[in-house]
Amino acid sequence: DLSGVTQAEFFAQAEAMVIEAMGRYAEQTPRLQHRLFADDAARGLAFVDLCRRRYDIVLMNPPFGKPSKPSLRYLRNTYEGTWKDVYAAFFERAAQLAPSGLIGAITSSQFLHTKQMLPLRKAWVSAKSLRAFVKLGHEVLDGATVDTGLSILANGGSNDADVAYGDVSACDNLNKHEALRDWSGGKGICIYRLSDFSKIATTPFAFHSNPILLRLWSGPDRLQPHVGRVATGNHTFDDERFVRLRWEVPPELIGSRWRVFEKGGEYQPYYMATPLLLDWRDDGRELRDLNTAKYGSEAQVMQSSRYWFTPGLCYSHVSSIGFGPRVLPAGAIFSSESISIFPQRSEHRLPLLGLLCSTLAQDLVNVFGEYRKIENRAVSNLPIGTNALGKQANALSDAALKGIQLVQRLEAMDETSPLFVAPDFIVTADTTLSERDRICGELQGIADSIDSVTQSVLHLPPETLTPKSSPRSTLVRQFVYRDVPDRTVGSQTVVSFCVGVAYGRWQPCVAGQDVADSLDFSPFDALPSTPPASGSVRVGEGKARREILVDDVGHSDDIADRCGDLLEVMWG
Numbered sequence: 001d002l003s004g005v006t007q008a009e010f011f012a013q014a015e016a017m018v019i020e021a022m023g024r025y026a027e028q029t030p031r032l033q034h035r036l037f038a039d040d041a042a043r044g045l046a047f048v049d050l051c052r053r054r055y056d057i058v059l060m061n062p063p064f065g066k067p068s069k070p071s072l073r074y075l076r077n078t079y080e081g082t083w084k085d086v087y088a089a090f091f092e093r094a095a096q097l098a099p100s101g102l103i104g105a106i107t108s109s110q111f112l113h114t115k116q117m118l119p120l121r122k123a124w125v126s127a128k129s130l131r132a133f134v135k136l137g138h139e140v141l142d143g144a145t146v147d148t149g150l151s152i153l154a155n156g157g158s159n160d161a162d163v164a165y166g167d168v169s170a171c172d173n174l175n176k177h178e179a180l181r182d183w184s185g186g187k188g189i190c191i192y193r194l195s196d197f198s199k200i201a202t203t204p205f206a207f208h209s210n211p212i213l214l215r216l217w218s219g220p221d222r223l224q225p226h227v228g229r230v231a232t233g234n235h236t237f238d239d240e241r242f243v244r245l246r247w248e249v250p251p252e253l254i255g256s257r258w259r260v261f262e263k264g265g266e267y268q269p270y271y272m273a274t275p276l277l278l279d280w281r282d283d284g285r286e287l288r289d290l291n292t293a294k295y296g297s298e299a300q301v302m303q304s305s306r307y308w309f310t311p312g313l314c315y316s317h318v319s320s321i322g323f324g325p326r327v328l329p330a331g332a333i334f335s336s337e338s339i340s341i342f343p344q345r346s347e348h349r350l351p352l353l354g355l356l357c358s359t360l361a362q363d364l365v366n367v368f369g370e371y372r373k374i375e376n377r378a379v380s381n382l383p384i385g386t387n388a389l390g391k392q393a394n395a396l397s398d399a400a401l402k403g404i405q406l407v408q409r410l411e412a413m414d415e416t417s418p419l420f421v422a423p424d425f426i427v428t429a430d431t432t433l434s435e436r437d438r439i440c441g442e443l444q445g446i447a448d449s450i451d452s453v454t455q456s457v458l459h460l461p462p463e464t465l466t467p468k469s470s471p472r473s474t475l476v477r478q479f480v481y482r483d484v485p486d487r488t489v490g491s492q493t494v495v496s497f498c499v500g501v502a503y504g505r506w507q508p509c510v511a512g513q514d515v516a517d518s519l520d521f522s523p524f525d526a527l528p529s530t531p532p533a534s535g536s537v538r539v540g541e542g543k544a545r546r547e548i549l550v551d552d553v554g555h556s557d558d559i560a561d562r563c564g565d566l567l568e569v570m571w572g
Contacts, residue, residue: 011052015045056101062090064108064146081119085110088120091153095129100156109135109149112205113369121203125194128161129153133207134183136176137169150180161194165207201381206367212465213363216458221385227352228312228343230380231304233262233334237294242279242287246418249277254529255331257281262328264316264337268479269324269357269472270403273411273418273527278333304340308333311524312342313353318373322475323365325356327404331526339376349524351389354396357403357447358454362469392453399450404523406439406446410480412519412532415496420531421518422509423497426570429512433484440480447473498563501570502549504535511571 002010019042026038064087067075075083082088087107094103111117112133124130132152140148147169166188168179183189190207196214197203206214224230236242249258254277261278279287288298314328317337325341334340341356343349355361361382368378389396411419413427413435421427428435451471455461500506518532549559 008052011049015049019045051097053097054101055098057104058094058098058101059104060090060094061106061141062087064144081123082117084116087111088117091120092123095127095153095155098155101154103129103151103153103155105151106136106140106148107151108146110146112149112207113202113371115202118202121197121205124153125198125203127155128194129155130163130194130205132164132166133205134165134180135167135169135207139173140176163192163194163207165190165192167207200367201377202368204368208370208468209363209367210465210468212460213360214367216364216383219383219385221383221388222380223341223382223384224380226385227348227389228341229307230376231307231334231340231342232376233336233338233340234303234305235291235300235336236278236287237291237300244277244279245416246275246277247416251530251534255526260329260332260527262314262332262334262338262340264318264335266479266482267316267319267321267324267475268407269326270353270400271327271407271411271523273329273408274332275416275418280333303336304334307340307342310342311346311349312340313349313356314338314340315356315374315379317375320372321478322469322472323356323362323374325353325361326407327353327523329524329527339374339379341379345386347393348386348389350397350400351393352384352396354400354403354450355384355389355454355457357400357472358450359447359467359469359472360451360454360458360460362472363467366469388457391457395453396450396457399446399453401523403443403446405519406443408519408523409439410436414483415493415500418527418531419519420506420533422533423493425494426497426509426511427514433481436480436484440476443476443480444473447471447476494567495563498566499559501535501566502559502562503547506533506535508566508570509533 005013022038022042026035029035029038064085067083067086067089072083075086075089079089079092082092085108087105088111091103091105091107094105111120130151131154132150134150136148136150138145138147166180166183168176168183171179190211192207192211192214196211196217197205199217200206200214243261243263244258246254254260257280258277259280260274261276262274263276265272265274278284284301288301291298291301309331311330312328313325314334315323315325315338317339328334328338328340341352343352356379364382365374365378368375368381408419411417412421413424414420415423424433424435425431448471451467451473455465497506501508549557549562551560552558553560555561
């Protein structure tokens with residue numbers, strides 16, 4: 001009689017009867033194979049029972065990574081939002097096993113920010129289930145180098161949407177348990193609201209960011225669409241074939257066949273004159289045809305082409321130092337490694353550049369993840385609107401313009417730059433780095449000034465918010481002295497310039513020459529096709545340019561003698 005018996009009760013009784021029968025069968029059968037079968041069947045039923053039960057606590061250290069091929073189809077069908085990484089599917093299954101209980105897990109911490117884990121984060125915010133997260137750091141799991149975290153979730157029965165956060169990653173593994181005990185006792189706890197995360201695009205769990213900073217996203221303003229457009233550029237798929245350095249190309253072809261190509265590069269905010277050119281003969285027909293032949297479309301070659309040649313701002317997609325926005329001059333094609341920003345109004349370019357060069361801007365970008373790659377979505381979703389740019393616009397513009405002019409002076413002393421005028425030792429009339437020292441000091445002052453103005457623009461009193469990123473002023477030296485081996489100008493720089501003058505590539509200069517007059521153009525103007533230092537026919541004291549020089553002491557065209565003569569002319 002099964003009337004009044006629930007499915008759970010029936011299965012529990014049936015399971016017990018089947019297991020008992022299996023046990024009797026195993027005792028009575030003389031054949032080993034039959035006994036092993038009975039034992040396996042009993043274990044299988046016990047496993048089914050474990051899967052059917054619901055628990056108060058599920059504690060786990062699940063596997064991570066892509067699903068194995070045999071399990072892929074099952075996981076995609078069963079865990080539609082979390083199948084891309086196995087541990088995310090384990091989280092979803094754990095929530096089914098403890099629908100009103102607690103879940104504890106040590107896993108990779110990638111789910112905090114990655115795009116593919118967005119469904120998992122949204123589910124936790126919707127259910128208000130995440131209660132605590134502790135950053136454990138690296139080398140916690142045997143043999144795994146991933147950055148790990150400890151998550152605690154509670155399902156059902158609570159409207160509390162606060163999350164406790166702690167960081168014990170700095171402790172060595174032998175002392176982590178002590179740090180965790182202190183944290184659970186209330187030491188070093190930081191409280192976040194899950195609702196604050198949900199207002200940010202991609203719902204990043206930005207526990208490394210200040211909770212006060214996260215509330216900036218509660219307003220409606222976003223850089224895109226309210227201020228302008230953030231655009232990712234093209235791919236060549238064959239840089240060796242289509243990309244050249246300026247000095248590899250005849251100057252008369254720059255601007256026609258060969259177009260200025262902005263392709264990211266090293267950290268240098270405010271301004272960087274790219275030395276790269278892209279072969280764009282016949283509107284890029286060869287490059288477009290190659291892409292079509294390979295991939296059936298020219299879309300990736302022409303990506304964001306509607307914004308090409310337009311002045312704006314840009315930043316390197318990949319940087320190990322930090323977010324370094326700078327000018328994108330007119331006349332340039334930009335690649336996917338130089339993500340570009342085009343304000344709707346030209347008067348917003350300079351104040352936006354100033355604001356984005358602040359330390360707080362780095363903190364805002366880091367909300368989307370502390371990675372070497374700074375994605376398009378991180379910048380396009382910054383909580384910046386036209387109202388913010390209108391406040392202190394003059395101060396931000398003046399600081400940005402001064403920063404541009406100072407970095408252009410650095411470019412003017414770099415022989416590989418399109419803005420090259422003369423090396424350090426000509427500009428300063430000595431062998432010290434006095435001009436770089438002066439530029440460095442001024443840029444550090446500008447960075448501190450921008451930081452102060454940005455705090456005011458975003459209504460963040462300094463006493464309530466200290467940026468977590470390195471102050472931009474501390475990063476200045478890394479690009480001001482990047483190519484200088486020591487405190488004096490190396491002989492290589494001197495000899496290289498003299499050889500260039502001897503061959504007529506550069507004009508001879510007089511020591512102490514100011515470079516400012518040669519850089520008198522708008523920061524958003526197109527780069528010159530030839531550097532200001534480009535040579536004329538006459539070289540030195542009545543000695544004409546030569547196509548070929550010799551290494552022969554006493555010869556009239558001896559390269560060492562020619563360089564010595566030039567040093568006398570330029571240096572006295």
